[in-house]
Amino acid sequence: MPKQDFSTSTQPDMCVDLNGLTLKNPITVASGTYGFGREYAEWIDLNILSAISVKGLTLEPREGNEGRRIVETPMGMLNSVGLQNPGVHYFIENEIPFLRSYDLKIIANINGNTIEEYCQMAELLSDADVDSIELNISCPNVKNGGLAFGTNPAVVQDVVKRVRKASKKHLIVKLSPNVTDIKEIARIVEAEGADCISLINTLSGMGIDIYKRKPFLKRGNGGLSGPAVKPIAVRMVYDVHSAVKIPILGMGGISTGEDAVEFMLAGASAIAIGTANFANPLAPKKVLEGLTQYLKQYHYDAAKKLTGDLRI
Amino acid sequence: MPKQDFSTSTQPDMCVDLNGLTLKNPITVASGTYGFGREYAEWIDLNILSAISVKGLTLEPREGNEGRRIVETPMGMLNSVGLQNPGVHYFIENEIPFLRSYDLKIIANINGNTIEEYCQMAELLSDADVDSIELNISCPNVKNGGLAFGTNPAVVQDVVKRVRKASKKHLIVKLSPNVTDIKEIARIVEAEGADCISLINTLSGMGIDIYKRKPFLKRGNGGLSGPAVKPIAVRMVYDVHSAVKIPILGMGGISTGEDAVEFMLAGASAIAIGTANFANPLAPKKVLEGLTQYLKQYHYDAAKKLTGDLRI
Amino acid sequence: MGFLGKVKILEKKVLQDDVFQWIVERPETIETLKPGQFFNFTASSTGYPLLKRPISISYFDEKQIEFTVKVLGTGTEVMSHLAVGDEVEIMGPLGNGFDQGSFHRVLIVGGGIGIAPLKGLLESGNLSVEQTDCILGFRDAPYLLDAFQKCVAHLEVVSENAEGYRKGFVTGPLEEHLNSGVYDMIYSCGPEAMLKQVAKTCNERKVPVQLLMEEKMACGVGACLGCTCKTKSGDFGFKHVRMCKEGPMFYGSEVIFDA
Amino acid sequence: MGFLGKVKILEKKVLQDDVFQWIVERPETIETLKPGQFFNFTASSTGYPLLKRPISISYFDEKQIEFTVKVLGTGTEVMSHLAVGDEVEIMGPLGNGFDQGSFHRVLIVGGGIGIAPLKGLLESGNLSVEQTDCILGFRDAPYLLDAFQKCVAHLEVVSENAEGYRKGFVTGPLEEHLNSGVYDMIYSCGPEAMLKQVAKTCNERKVPVQLLMEEKMACGVGACLGCTCKTKSGDFGFKHVRMCKEGPMFYGSEVIFDA
């Protein structure tokens, strides 16, 4: 971009609305990449963020996966953390109060082994001081042979329907990208009453240690994230935007303001930063500044007008 | 790797067999990235290659897609070439003789709008001097609303069955990675009599020009390839290897000898280099040398013993 | 014979904040070079960015080749950090280059960094011409004017923003020049919008114009079909030809520009 | 307060083909530093490789911090090209660092590049010890022996391949030393296989040992849970703790090594 100074232009309205969840700006951080905010509070002013999706919660505490959990790949990374977390009860008692000392919305990312577990967590969180529940349906479905909930349309329908009943909270459903037809899944999620769709979760990938001749990760597969997956994520956001009316929280490889603009033009109403936080803890600030500059340069008076605003 | 000299060790047997297609070494080049070999002949000795999968052929000549065709992405690229090619007749008359002046196997990559077109091409090629036919089922199925042939199990079954009947040639079926369950597709392909499976084709992706506010590519979507997709490709090769007995020609982001080893350990019997040729026309040489050095260092007397040789 | 390998950077000049020049040693195996041809540069030894960067020859002789580079994104940014004595991997020469020959009067029309290959044409080409005139356009402050001044009879410079030059685009002066009716060959390189305008203006007046075009490239050698543009011919009423192989020079009369 | 930003490289030493040292300016905002802590380095300004690279402090004072780096892959390779005067982005200090205090006799056991933080402990730490002995192991030629020689009473060096040193691993000399029964604290850093062996040997003899461990890291601050190791505690009979936050120093008695 030409290095012009737009600081004198009027500040665009950064506020966006995810169908009931109002955000002061479109920049959130992605589940699993930000813990419960504590660790990054030393490095960046958390008040910059409009929301945090906290580390994936389970009903009971979990110690997560054994062995190596991280593999760097070309402009991406594989992770196999395995949902290590202190459990939803601990979260409610100990983490919410901390997060409430900041001006940001709290999104509780929930993960079940069974539909019942999802519902139990949704109920528990209904009475808790969270602003939204993010239903992560990418986790392996233990009752269904380990295949992710999110890849089977019938199971998606069932879990969203029942969680929707279990809680009145703002409900985001987070889609797995490991599917043939993301639009089909998105339509089901919308029909079952989700308020918002977030995507993409990580892509299923693998790395092999050729010197030890085994996969780097004990389970073989891990979840691929980071800039490498951005083109896939943008395509999916675009596809889902063309298929449903509910707003989209877009993510997958975002690390600059330009990336955020790209996701919003593709159809996202807000975006989340995940892996980029690791490479640069100031990424949310950088993204927010870059986005704001773009809005000024292209004369948008409100961030929300960027969503889906393609010239085609 | 420690910088040791293994030049004095005995040369491992590099020959591999793809279920009837014998290759002098595991290094081939991927369809669409090497034209018909002519252009790279100035830059690398084509005799290094064990096979070339030629630019995707169609029944009639095609001019391909309009507008920009290439978008660079983080450690990857999107392409939307749209199968520009001189048609299968021209290929048989003009390109085969050229390629036959080199010591490499010729794989004819075929692409149809309809199953009938696939069959017609397979028949034509039955009498032509090619060593194998690679059925690319990632192309949009015009009769089926533009969704790729390769993503619908029933359609995959139909097209493989009929092409298998139409030609006695060695038959490779190239899988699309844009599916929920690659194993299911692989099993069908094996059951219908394919001799070999190649994967992965490109992942569906998109890039948006935020300054012009439209997708870089006229059709919106393009195919993602390059190192960025390697972890996804390795995972799919591993999955398919666990699901079928026929050999696998692995590809997706391979650019070094270590990458080739990784794919072979995951289950590939041979590998193809695609996008890496653009970054380094000597990539096939580098990959072959790296692979050979690894075999010596780890005391493999034959390349074929590497396939699936994981310690798990 | 093409050359693929490393060459040493012998000299480096910084022309502007974001424009620099390298002189590299000319590999002995390169027999012929033509103005308008380009080399593909490995921007970084780390493998990122992934694809090579095409850069035109802006001067060459028996011993040396010069490149003039504008820093736009990561690739050229990384390149700009290399210093004299460092090595850089290049591949080329690639592309067809300019058609040269004997002309009565030649007009050079360059925009922005597109002036680089035109400099190469004037300084290292073998045009046989009675008089060469030149129009150069810049968005901001001009550069390399001396080099052009030395080679041409009349030089006109326009800029969108810089003070002290005629304001605007090259198209105004171009029409004025062409109205004189004296030119029998135009050479042009610059942003696509400019080339489209130049082609239109020249085509209307039936003056032959050689356009040095630009498109994103992957292989640079004609194998990937990633860099095509449309020309008027073939069975479909048009043909997709490769900028890196059949181009990057096309005649204004043959190119079909995107709408 | 942690520091995240660029610092200038004041000095650079090349110790071996693939081992170099940087001295950088110590940012004023860093109040305390502890041996065994590390900084996370942005290897390249291009964004590739993606993740930061953790490097231990190998010396520090009020004005400067020293790092000793072994070139292994792309990240450290890119770093090795930076020169005096260049800036590098660092983030830290991170991790717990070594526990210090008063001991009778301390044994330092280092392997390969793992000797770097041990150098930091000896040169910049505040151990109060009657006598410190040291065993260093290398695959090939040793480096930094002078630095250790200066700080310890007895230095023993082993190498797998280099001539002129006792052949083998640190474990032989370690057992001999421990059999004397005089040590009341062991500090160790090196490859995982070595640490596992060191921990076992010390645990058997009930000698306390501080292990500086290494695991692939993504965030470096405790947020991603990517760098865990197992310790003996918690509801499950073990607990996954973060190397970057609760570590990288763990006592031999608390770590459970992978089978």
Ligand SMILES: Cc1cc2nc3c(=O)[nH]c(=O)nc-3n(C[C@H](O)[C@H](O)[C@H](O)COP(=O)(O)OP(=O)(O)OC[C@H]3O[C@@H](n4cnc5c(N)ncnc54)[C@H](O)[C@@H]3O)c2cc1C
């Ligand atoms: C045949 C040929 C010859 C060439 N010769 C030369 C030459 O002699 N000298 C020379 O300097 N270049 C030349 N080029 C162009 C050169 O190859 C590119 O400038 C270079 O590849 C850019 O690489 P990069 O990695 O720096 O930028 P990239 O990262 O590839 O991208 C360009 C940057 O521009 C930004 N951008 C794109 N559109 C806009 C917009 N509308 N507004 C603001 N920002 C935008 C992008 O975000 C990106 O950061 C030539 C190209 C070709 C095809």
Ligand SMILES: Cc1cc2nc3c(=O)[nH]c(=O)nc-3n(C[C@H](O)[C@H](O)[C@H](O)COP(=O)(O)OP(=O)(O)OC[C@H]3O[C@@H](n4cnc5c(N)ncnc54)[C@H](O)[C@@H]3O)c2cc1C
């Ligand atoms: C807390 C902590 C402190 C550290 N302190 C230091 C320090 O002070 N100094 C220091 O130098 N390092 C230190 N390290 C290690 C350092 O972070 C890594 O060496 C560095 O990140 C490697 O990055 P890279 O990009 O160079 O290599 P990478 O690209 O990340 O990978 C390492 C390379 O080794 C290759 N490889 C892996 N296994 C084998 C094998 N068995 N045989 C052959 N090749 C193999 C891989 O292919 C790869 O090329 C520390 C690490 C941690 C966690």
Ligand SMILES: Cc1cc2nc3c(=O)[nH]c(=O)nc-3n(C[C@H](O)[C@H](O)[C@H](O)COP(=O)(O)O)c2cc1C
């Ligand atoms: C280390 C790590 C842990 C993650 N854990 C979770 C999780 O618990 N729940 C979830 O829904 N997504 C999780 N994700 C996925 C991210 O929230 C995000 O969808 C994905 O990483 C893509 O965005 P990115 O490329 O910006 O990282 C995790 C990602 C990473 C890298």
Ligand SMILES: Cc1cc2nc3c(=O)[nH]c(=O)nc-3n(C[C@H](O)[C@H](O)[C@H](O)COP(=O)(O)O)c2cc1C
């Ligand atoms: C420019 C380009 C054109 C391609 N054309 C074809 C094609 O015609 N037929 C086909 O089966 N695959 C085609 N592919 C896919 C490659 O053969 C290969 O499957 C894919 O690029 C993954 O490998 P890579 O990451 O090494 O490039 C093409 C890929 C690229 C980059």
Ligand code: FES
């Ligand atoms: S860039 Fe590949 S054909 Fe021109």
Ligand code: FES
């Ligand atoms: S590296 Fe993220 S928790 Fe340690």
